[in-house]
Amino acid sequence: MSAPADMGAHSGADSASSFARLARGTMARSLGLVLLGGVVLFLASEALDSYNDLQLASGAYYFVALAGLTVLTGLSGQISLGHGALMAVGAYTVALLVGNEQWALVPALAAAVVVSSLVGIAVGAAASRLRGPYLAGATLAFAIGLPALAEEYPGTFGGANGLVIEPPTPPSWLGASFPLERWEAWIAGAGALVVVFLMSNLAHSGVGRSFRAVRDDEIAASLCGLHVGRVQTLAFVVSAACAGLGGGLLAVVLQLAAPGAFELGLSLALLTAIVLGGLGSLLGAIWGAAVLVLLPGWTNDLAHSFSLSTKVSANLPLAIYGFVLIVGILIWPTGIQGALRRIMGLVRRSPQGGSRELDKHSTSGSGGAST
């Protein structure tokens, strides 16, 4: 698809040079961000014990999927209740390629991205014809239907039992005692950094602006020469690719692809996580990933701190989880990220910026993504 027009109000040579500067600025900023994130992740993985390294790895693969979903929902305005199924596509691709075909990790993860993108094209093309509740319904059906395929074809996908893959081996130069969990955190963290770089650039590119244009007003966007259906499909494919990578990393970290990991609950949890974290923002996706990883443990501990019968305490965590989500959304309608931004007062000091928000401007404003 051709690069959509720069939505800014520049013209002629001025436009060309400012566009180049803009691209350089965005690229440099994204690279800086990735470097910073890499250093923080590295130091954290060194400081944390094995279990928390594993939590970090889980947070990283959830973040990868959430970053894609927040682009889809926050930027292009489409909803998807089917991202759990797209994660399943990535996970099963990796499990089949690494487990059965002995592929190396990186090509297998790349294949997971490709396969889930292809599925994303199919679902996205259908999705671009649907609106609101119909879109939610269609993707919901996808979320329910796809993992059931694993149970329908147990010969290929291992049924409810799932497919097991060997744990990734840390390279020998890291030493024999290098913990496997830290290596997993590095792998998943690297995936997350790649996604930060790509999504942050995408959001500030012409493509990102075309997403926002379509979200804000489809008629205006098509009058500007945008093919609304194609833009929406592209957004879906981008988020599907992220979900596929997230799912593939999940399979690597858990050494397992089983339908139990990709139940409808996952798709719903992903959606609630980006809303609770802060829609349309990469930082919000980080908060969302932290919620997904940490909240179940906290609710469990809380449920067991009361001395209740097993039957009650086993079911209580889910109830508390739901309660926290509802209260969270009520208190912070703009998500954790939105609340933090308000608290830090950054919005007031710098109305045009101050946060790593993907969706900085609506396209009806002047200048497009100028920062």
Add this chain to the structure above:
Amino acid sequence: MRARSYKVRAVGTACALVVALAIAGCGSSSSSSSAPGVTATSITFGTHQPLTGPAAPGYSEIAAASQAYFDYLNAQGGINGRTIHLVIKNDEYNPTQTVSVVHQLVLQENVFGIFEGLGTPTHTKVVGFLNSSKVPDMFVASGCACWDDGTTQPYTFGWQPNYTIEGKILGQYIKQHLAGKKIGVFYQDDDFGTGGLAGIKDEVPASQIVSTQPYQPGGTNVAPQISAIKAAGAEVLIDFTVPIYTALGQLTSFTLGYKPQLVVSNVGIDPTTVGGLLKTFSKGKAGTELIEGAITDGYLPSSTETSNPWIALFKKIHAQYDSGAPFDGNVEYGMANAYTLAQSLQLAGKNLTREDLVNAVNEKGSQLKGPGLVPFRYSKTVHGGYSGVEMGQVRNGQIVLFGGPLVTEPTAGSPITPYTAAQPAPPSSGVSVP
């Protein structure tokens, strides 16, 4: 302006990451002892159990019963001066959750070992991790042959009879008493069901088996499988199922007007559990009468055999420490398995390392006697549990064992022989070891 907001953003991002990681770092704890999970006065095991989800009915009682048995022992001073503690985590019978909670138990809770981890599809996903981490994986609550490999999985031990052993003994009964009848098999589509099916096929001529229908745990419609077995004309229906699928299968048979002779693996027949499920599913219209007359087997005395001193002891402990649950086969299972762990700890001695526990079972496990009707098979290479079962039948809603215990090996063609040694009485306090 641009440069400043850029800096603010960078700092903000860094802060957010650091805070997120700091939160992730909370709750980390480290053990000062050289062997994790054990101190001079206590030892902690962890377990993964289906407290909710498709396998929860019945099975959710097991770990609580083990806990009750440990409470009883702890009240008497524990084993080697150590009280035994059990951290129970809910994995919902979902393999992905199992991976997650077992990592948490080992890496965060620093348990000494895993005890009684429940389920074939679930526990198979953590055996590799536990063995590479050299964590004792004691007495898995599943009869999969997958635990029976002391050579490649030295830290994992099975406990209940291997499903192939059970299938063989059930198969021999069918060969002798239901000769020539057409057989349909309804089984869970994993090593549980296929192991049992292998045992049946070892004894019963292949031509007699007219239909084998697997199910995936999680779904609730078993009409396609039961209809296919009925359509194949099976006069005997063998279930290698967890309780909820025994109940669903029987309800479906009832609806279809299909009344074969039922044969069920001992893991799927506990009458209290299955009867309760039947009652719930049928809104009170059906109950244990749908499994009345079913052929099954057992390797522990029937939980309704109150004259047995082990059952009397377990009932007493149950009344004191675990009265919330009904006393049934699941409770008995949890207590009997806990007794075997306590015996093993006693054998392993006062100065306890993880290797000591494994070595103790390798060397003396086969001599352990307790509530079991048959001996254990443990050795350095064989890590399977009980060596056989006694045939049984559901009569008046209770399992009645008959014919005496039978033992065999899981290998095809190995003979099935009676086991006649008497069951020892329970010790008046604590545990007794050879």
